[in-house]
Amino acid sequence: MNSGSFGYLVRQGINGTWLNRVMSLASIGILTACLIILGGVGLLSVNVRDIFIAMENQTEVAIYIEDDATQAQITVLGEQIKALDGVNEITFISKEEGLEEAKGMLDGEGYLLDGLDDDNPIPASYRITLTDQSKMVEIQNAIQKMEKVESVVAPTSLAETLTGIERTLTILGGIIIGILLIASLVVINNTIKLTVFARRREINIMKYVGATNGFIRLPFIVEGLTIGIISAILAFGVLAAVSQSLGGMLSSSVIPAISSLEIISFWDVWYWVAGAFVVSGMLIGTFGSSMAMRKHLQV
Amino acid sequence: MIEFKGVTKVYPNGTVALDDVDLFIGKGEFVFILGHSGAGKSTLLKLVLREEAATSGEIVVADYHLNEIRNRDIPYLRRNLGVVFQDFRLIPTMTAYENVAFAMHVTNIPKKEIRKRVPYILHLVGLTDKAKVYPTELSGGEQQRVALARALVHNPPIIIADEPTGNIDPELSYEIMELLTEINKLGTTVVVVTHEQDMVADFHRRTIKLEHGRIVADTRKAVFR
Ligand SMILES: Nc1ncnc2c1ncn2[C@@H]1O[C@H](COP(=O)(O)OP(=O)(O)OP(=O)(O)O)[C@@H](O)[C@H]1O
Ligand SMILES: [Mg+2]
Numbered sequence: 001m002n003s004g005s006f007g008y009l010v011r012q013g014i015n016g017t018w019l020n021r022v023m024s025l026a027s028i029g030i031l032t033a034c035l036i037i038l039g040g041v042g043l044l045s046v047n048v049r050d051i052f053i054a055m056e057n058q059t060e061v062a063i064y065i066e067d068d069a070t071q072a073q074i075t076v077l078g079e080q081i082k083a084l085d086g087v088n089e090i091t092f093i094s095k096e097e098g099l100e101e102a103k104g105m106l107d108g109e110g111y112l113l114d115g116l117d118d119d120n121p122i123p124a125s126y127r128i129t130l131t132d133q134s135k136m137v138e139i140q141n142a143i144q145k146m147e148k149v150e151s152v153v154a155p156t157s158l159a160e161t162l163t164g165i166e167r168t169l170t171i172l173g174g175i176i177i178g179i180l181l182i183a184s185l186v187v188i189n190n191t192i193k194l195t196v197f198a199r200r201r202e203i204n205i206m207k208y209v210g211a212t213n214g215f216i217r218l219p220f221i222v223e224g225l226t227i228g229i230i231s232a233i234l235a236f237g238v239l240a241a242v243s244q245s246l247g248g249m250l251s252s253s254v255i256p257a258i259s260s261l262e263i264i265s266f267w268d269v270w271y272w273v274a275g276a277f278v279v280s281g282m283l284i285g286t287f288g289s290s291m292a293m294r295k296h297l298q299v
Numbered sequence: 300m301i302e303f304k305g306v307t308k309v310y311p312n313g314t315v316a317l318d319d320v321d322l323f324i325g326k327g328e329f330v331f332i333l334g335h336s337g338a339g340k341s342t343l344l345k346l347v348l349r350e351e352a353a354t355s356g357e358i359v360v361a362d363y364h365l366n367e368i369r370n371r372d373i374p375y376l377r378r379n380l381g382v383v384f385q386d387f388r389l390i391p392t393m394t395a396y397e398n399v400a401f402a403m404h405v406t407n408i409p410k411k412e413i414r415k416r417v418p419y420i421l422h423l424v425g426l427t428d429k430a431k432v433y434p435t436e437l438s439g440g441e442q443q444r445v446a447l448a449r450a451l452v453h454n455p456p457i458i459i460a461d462e463p464t465g466n467i468d469p470e471l472s473y474e475i476m477e478l479l480t481e482i483n484k485l486g487t488t489v490v491v492v493t494h495e496q497d498m499v500a501d502f503h504r505r506t507i508k509l510e511h512g513r514i515v516a517d518t519r520k521a522v523f524r
Contacts, residue, residue, distance in 0.1 A: 008404045201390055202401070208348070208388075209449070210378035211405035212371070 009215065013222025016195045020223075023191040027227045028234065030187045031284060034180035035235035035277050041173040042276070043243065043266060048169060052162050059133070061140065061154040063126040069148040074124065080146055081126060086135035090128045098122035123150055133159040181284065188227060188288030192220050196292055220289045228285025232277035239273065240266060300326050300457055300488045301347060306356030308342050308512075316342035318512040320356070324490060326456070329483045331499045332492045334509035340492045343509070344461055347490075348380060349373050361456060378406060381450030381458040381487075385465035387442045389434040395445045396421065396430040402452045420448045424478060440471030447478060457488045464495065476502060 017024045063081065065074060074092075082090050093101065099122045103113050130136060136159040140152050196203065199219075206216050243266035266273065303322040309315050316339045324330050334340050345351040346358055349365050358365040361379040368376060389398050396417055403413045421427050424444040434442050443463055450458055460479065464472035476491075476498065483489045493499065499506050508516035 201388065205388055205390065205401070205449075206405045207374075208377060208382045209402040209406060210374040210376075210380075210453070212374045215405050215407065 006218075009218040010222050012219035014226055016199070016219055016223040017226045019198060020191060020195045023194050024223075024227060027184075027188045027191045028231050031184045031227060031231035031281065032234045032238070034177075034184045034284075035231055035281060036238050037180055038177055038280065039235060039239045039273050039277065040242075041177060043239075043269070043273070045169055045173055046269070049166070052166060055162065059155050059158060060127045060129055061136065061143075061152065063128070063143055063152050064123040064150040065125060066148045066150045067123060069124075073148050077146055077148055078126060081128060081143060084139055084142055086130050086132045086139055088129040088131045090126055093125045093127060095120045095122055095124045098125060130159075134163045136160075184284050185288050185291070188224060188285060189292045191227070192224060192289040192292035195220060195223055217290070217293050220293050221286055224285035224287075224289030225282055226285070228281030228283070229278065231285075232274075232281035235281075236274055236277050240270070243267075300324055300328070300361060301490070302357075302359040303343075303346075304357040306346065306353045306358060308339070308346060308351065309354045316512055317346070317353075320512070320514055322507065322514065322517075324488060326488055327483070327486055329480065329489045329504045330491070331502070331504055331506040332490065332509060333494065333496070333499055333506055335494060338509040339512040340494075340509055341461055342512075344382075344459055344490070344492060347459060348382065349376055374406075378453050379455050379457060381447075381453065381455040383443065383446050383450050383458070383460040383463045385462040387434070387439075387446045387466070389442055389445055389449075391434055394431050394433055395426060395437070395448075398434070398445055399448045399452055402449045406453065416452065417448075420451050423451065424448045438471065439467040440474055443467060443475050444478065447475070447482075451482065455487070457490070458482060460489070460491045462492055462494070464493070464498065472498065473501075 063077075065077065069077070078090060078092065081087060099113065099116065099120050102122055106112060128139075130139065136154055136156050140154045140156065143149060143152050203216055247266070301322070301324040303320050306317055306320045306322075307315070308317040320343070332340050332343065342351065346353055346365070347360050349360075349368060353365070360376065363372070363376045363379075365376075390401065393401060399417045399420060400413050403416065408416075418427065418430070421430055424447055426441065426444055426448065429437060429441060429445075434445065437445065443466075447458075447463075458479070463479070464475050467475065472495075479489050479491060480502070505519045506516070507514055507518075
């Protein structure tokens with residue numbers, strides 16, 4: 001293809017977007033909305049996942065060891081626990097450390113436990129973190145059956161809640177994105193069909209004078225692409241503005257739990273967002289217009 | 300140039316438009332295809348252009364065997380065929396010049412060549428002074444000449460015209476016909492579909508008569524017999 005005719009066809013495509021501006025605007029609008037939600041859901045899920053990972057890393061399972069366990073038995077128990085699937089880190093807390101910890105938890109009133117140094121009631125324990133929270137119950141049960149284990153304390157309900165929320169968010173996000181993608185495809189498809197209809201004479205003549213299908217299709221692909229790229233730029237702008245103001249609101253929040261959250265800022269991942277927008281905008285645009293052209297190329 | 304061997308065309312709804320047609324049109328010939336409405340004239344042209352495929356039989360056009368042609372070769376077959384329709388099919392938003400240039404743009408011809416070729420073709424059909432005019436401001440005869448210029452732009456070996464004078468005043472019709480004769484003199488094969496008996500009588504050219512999808516007369520055979 002020589003550059004002259006390529007330029008000609010690209011101009012035709014951009015003209016098509018303009019010729020058909022009401023529908024093009026509608027397409028751009030819905031595709032922009034789709035991309036914004038796509039990006040919003042994406043950013044939200046990245047953040048939620050991040051927060052969850054942080055929370056999960058802080059959730060420990062405590063394994064209290066019977067007082068009559070020998071040093072060797074304690075070591076064997078540690079090895080057995082470490083060998084379990086899903087266990088991340090393991091630390092040993094001796095009876096003495098346990099007592100110090102308990103005093104710390106009592107804050108200023110640690111002196112209440114002062115007399116107990118010689119008759120320490122706190123058992124030694126292992127503390128483990130998990131690589132996979134959904135295995136918590138399984139691991140808890142396995143450890144419970146091990147030799148010299150007095151009790152296992154695991155925040156299983158928290159783990160269940162977290163995994164549950166994560167799963168729901170993933171499914172919900174998937175459904176929303178799916179619906180929006182289909183909606184965008186339908187609208188773009190119809191927009192291009194209108195242009196195809198407006199240009200049916202040109203298409204007819206192109207076929208008779210021996211233009212190849214690639215040539216006939218190109219202006220419409222360009223039209224789809226134009227819609228896709230404009231939408232990507234708009235969506236990027238909106239999302240940037242929203243996360244800018246949202247980020248400011250969060251960090252200045254009076255609730256310490258919120259202001260201390262480690263938010264993955266839009267600006268940390270902006271190139272991912274931009275890339276994803278341009279790629280999905282272009283894909284949706286091209287795919288939508290190819291669909292619209294299929295029928296018209298059969299002759 | 301154009302060869303039909305035992306060609307039958309049945310449309311999906313069961314209409315038999317062509318029925319066992321044998322035909323040979325050689326290089327440089329000028330042929331009228333005559334017949335009443337519904338005789339199958341346009342169908343014959345559609346088969347030549349591979350707009351429709353034959354139901355049975357063999358067709359060869361400009362060395363392309365249409366039974367075996369691949370879809371992606373069809374555009375190249377069509378560059379050998381200049382087509383003119385009764386309704387002109389000009390693009391109303393383009394000037395005469397642009398209408399002709401369009402056919403070259405979309406077949407990947409360099410701009411430089413387009414700038415040379417279009418004025419030459421417009422001169423050939425006598426429309427040099429109407430180059431910048433839009434179709435709505437042209438007479439029927441002039442519009443058809445623009446269409447003819449567009450058909451000639453690739454210098455095709457074959458020109459096909461489906462009732463080219465059907466929408467034009469009789470005096471102007473003769474002008475178009477004369478123009479086609481001139482083009483034929485330059486070596487182009489010309490096939491003209493018409494149902495205007497008078498026109499055919501005045502031009503004394505080979506005439507193939509279709510009736511109900513069959514060839515019922517071919518003056519070439521009569522001459523040779
Ligand atoms: N796409 C189609 N589907 C079904 N039948 C068709 C189709 N095109 C043409 N026909 C039928 O095939 C027959 C031949 O049609 P064709 O258009 O070839 O006639 P024609 O000789 O060109 O007539 P006219 O002078 O009116 O243009 C007619 O009976 C017509 O109704
Ligand atoms: Mg006809």
